[in-house]
Amino acid sequence: MYYHREPVSQGELGLMRRIDELHLDGAPAVSLDDIRQFRQLGSKTPGHPEYRMTTGVETTTGPLGQGCGNSVGMAIAQRALAARFNRDGFTLFDHDVYVLCGDGDMMEGVSGEAASIAGHLALSRLCWIYDSNRISIEGSTQIAFTEDVGKRFEAYGWNVLHVDDANDTQAIAEALANFRNTRDRPTFIVVRSVIGWGSPRAGSEKAHGEALGADNVRATKKGYGWPEDAQFLVPDASPKPSTPRLRSAARRRAKLGSPPSSATARPSRRKQPSSICCARAGWPKAGMRMCPASRPMRKASPRAMRAARC
Numbered sequence: 001m002y003y004h005r006e007p008v009s010q011g012e013l014g015l016m017r018r019i020d021e022l023h024l025d026g027a028p029a030v031s032l033d034d035i036r037q038f039r040q041l042g043s044k045t046p047g048h049p050e051y052r053m054t055t056g057v058e059t060t061t062g063p064l065g066q067g068c069g070n071s072v073g074m075a076i077a078q079r080a081l082a083a084r085f086n087r088d089g090f091t092l093f094d095h096d097v098y099v100l101c102g103d104g105d106m107m108e109g110v111s112g113e114a115a116s117i118a119g120h121l122a123l124s125r126l127c128w129i130y131d132s133n134r135i136s137i138e139g140s141t142q143i144a145f146t147e148d149v150g151k152r153f154e155a156y157g158w159n160v161l162h163v164d165d166a167n168d169t170q171a172i173a174e175a176l177a178n179f180r181n182t183r184d185r186p187t188f189i190v191v192r193s194v195i196g197w198g199s200p201r202a203g204s205e206k207a208h209g210e211a212l213g214a215d216n217v218r219a220t221k222k223g224y225g226w227p228e229d230a231q232f233l234v235p236d237a238s239p240k241p242s243t244p245r246l247r248s249a250a251r252r253r254a255k256l257g258s259p260p261s262s263a264t265a266r267p268s269r270r271k272q273p274s275s276i277c278c279a280r281a282g283w284p285k286a287g288m289r290m291c292p293a294s295r296p297m298r299k300a301s302p303r304a305m306r307a308a309r310c
């Protein structure tokens with residue numbers, strides 16, 4: 001059991017969702033005061049997720065498309081680690097990698113390149129959830145981006161699913177279950193949503209690029225049945241999402257169980273370091289040997305490609 005990894009490629013909005021989770025965890029990494037500092041210089045809650053600034057944020061995704069690219073590296077790492085270290089009865093690495101991404105991510109070339117290699121390698125532990133609200137900073141995506149993104153991912157070899165309404169949590173749960181049952185290719189879930197849903201600016205680029213303003217905030221809270229004057233309210237009944245990476249070592253051990261004592265079932269400690277980057281079950285000795293500094297890149301890269309294609 002490793003932790004699911006979750007690059008938030010969407011920038012500000014996605015980060016706020018992650019911060020909520022970090023705050024609502026039993027041992028919050030982000031306090032309400034930290035959240036009040038949202039987007040302030042030097043705060044734990046910068047405008048985009050920043051690796052090393054906030055506990056629970058393990059990758060920086062400011063440039064659109066970056067989180068998508070990062071996720072493919074994480075999914076390749078999952079496969080390599082699983083092949084190298086998992087043993088019967090002692091599964092250390094069986095985690096999935098989830099990405100929240102938006103129209104801006106899909107417009108960026110890097111996400112297409114990353115999706116291509118993910119499809120080629122059939123990275124089945126990888127799931128991208130595409131928030132398709134068809135609005136970007138400039139307005140409707142119709143201005144510049146009209147391709148059928150789902151079809152593009154089908155061509156990459158992904159399992160493409162559609163959820164017609166982002167508020168249909170049942171449909172989202174079913175799509176995620178479909179992903180977990182699809183173990184021969186990565187999954188791409190196109191979720192149709194309305195930006196700024198519930199606010200007077202719903203469906204408008206203003207919901208992205210401008211502060212709502214006090215009146216609109218009140219109207220939005222009213223629409224949600226939320227106390228209009230409450231600021232930074234976290235009701236006692238809020239669900240407590242699990243953020244396993246913040247769990248105590250004892251809780252982790254309880255879930256993982258005891259490692260088998262047999263030397264054959266347990267990976268040798270001496271063999272672990274340095275072989276991680278390119279390791280694959282059955283590879284002789286340390287995988288790192290195939291990419292020493294002296295080896296020309298053109299010779300190292302095909303070997304690395306073959307290693308990832310387990």
Ligand SMILES: Cc1ncc(C[n+]2csc(CCOP(=O)(O)OP(=O)(O)O)c2C)c(N)n1
Binds near residue numbers: 064101102104135
């Ligand atoms: C590579 C890159 N170019 C430009 C930006 C600036 N930028 C931040 S958000 C955004 C628009 C994103 O649109 P979308 O993904 O549709 O987000 P939504 O409007 O749905 O919140 C842009 C252009 C950026 N972060 N990265």
